[in-house]
Amino acid sequence: xxxxxxxxxxxxxxxxxxxxxxxxxxxxxxxxxxxxxxxxxxxxxxxxxxxxxxxxxxxxxxxxxxxxxxxxxxxxxxxxxxxxxxxxxxxxxxxxxxxxxxx
Numbered sequence: 651x652x653x654x655x656x657x658x659x660x661x662x663x664x665x666x667x668x669x670x671x672x673x674x675x676x677x678x679x680x681x682x683x684x685x686x687x688x689x690x691x692x693x694x695x696x697x698x699x700x701x702x703x704x705x706x707x708x709x710x711x712x713x714x715x716x717x718x719x720x721x722x723x724x725x726x727x728x729x730x731x732x733x734x735x736x737x738x739x740x741x742x743x744x745x746x747x748x749x750x751x752x753x
Contacts, residue, residue, distance in 0.1 A: 671693065671696060674689075691705050701744060704718070704740050715741070718741070719738050719741070724738055727753075736753075
């Protein structure tokens, strides 16, 4: 039994697939900082299974440092094989109001 009205439901979005991501990345210029950051956001969100809304903002004025990743939330760590990896500390998640790291 569905308890919410039909007007409260959103249309389902097409899922990201590796092929869609590769197509999007092929149209980006990695020498352009905006394109490089968009590609990084897309691949990080996909491979860390993160909610894209935690890595992006709808408008420049909607940025909330209590909800969104800031430059100070990014650090580098070394994995068990000795390889450097970026770590993003999400200020909160859907299931937790405390910080959670994605790698």
